Amino acid sequence: MKKHSGFTLTELMITLAIVAVLLTVGVPSLKTFMQGNQLIAATNELISALHVARSEAIKLNSRVSICDSSDGKTCALTGDWSNGWIVFVDFDGNLVNNGAPCVAINTDCLLRVHDGFTDSQLSVSGIVDFTSNPVQSFTFTARGMPKDVSGVSESGVFSICSFDASDNVIGSRAVVLSLSGRVRISDNPAVIKCPLTP
Numbered sequence: 001m002k003k004h005s006g007f008t009l010t011e012l013m014i015t016l017a018i019v020a021v022l023l024t025v026g027v028p029s030l031k032t033f034m035q036g037n038q039l040i041a042a043t044n045e046l047i048s049a050l051h052v053a054r055s056e057a058i059k060l061n062s063r064v065s066i067c068d069s070s071d072g073k074t075c076a077l078t079g080d081w082s083n084g085w086i087v088f089v090d091f092d093g094n095l096v097n098n099g100a101p102c103v104a105i106n107t108d109c110l111l112r113v114h115d116g117f118t119d120s121q122l123s124v125s126g127i128v129d130f131t132s133n134p135v136q137s138f139t140f141t142a143r144g145m146p147k148d149v150s151g152v153s154e155s156g157v158f159s160i161c162s163f164d165a166s167d168n169v170i171g172s173r174a175v176v177l178s179l180s181g182r183v184r185i186s187d188n189p190a191v192i193k194c195p196l197t198p
Contacts, residue, residue, distance in 0.1 A: 036171055038119055039162045043173045043185060045114055046158055050183045052112055053087045057140035065090035067137035072113040073097065079134025081124035084116040095137055095149055123198040126158035144181040155179045161194035169194045
């Protein structure tokens with residue numbers, strides 16, 4: 001007679017209990033890990049867009065603007081950068097972009113588009129330095145200096161914040177744009193201004 005081997009019901013129940021405990025412990029840690037990665041990715045994407053805007057302004061010897069955008073073509077000018085942003089040649093300096101790709105010189109054209117974030121627990125916002133006014137756009141001159149729409153030198157701080165399900169901040173970083181056009185990351189809590197809710 002052949003002996004059949006396999007799991008007994010007791011062994012199966014113990015295995016399922018161990019798996020359940022591991023999932024209970026591991027899933028929240030995985031979610032926190034994923035949110036931390038998204039926070040870093042959002043910071044790097046914003047820094048990259050600011051670098052592109054500045055370097056293209058210098059290279060093209062023209063104004064290049066970056067602004068918040070919800071449609072990927074025009075400036076929304078709401079101050080909510082979580083919905084995405086665009087970088088475009090702003091030849092006439094009026095923050096109006098037609099969404100066309102760059103094919104001709106001396107015209108407004110789109111250089112880069114960043115779609116909004118799908119995670120509703122992530123916030124990207126900015127304030128103009130030394131004020132509480134939201135950052136809606138920056139226009140880099142041919143010398144790489146950030147200005148506002150009226151041509152006044154401007155600097156700002158973007159706060160990228162990650163929230164948990166109870167709207168508590170679980171991670172944050174700042175992207176600081178100086179008057180000279182240089183960009184840096186800061187973890188200083190005094191610089192970061194997270195909203196109360198995402």
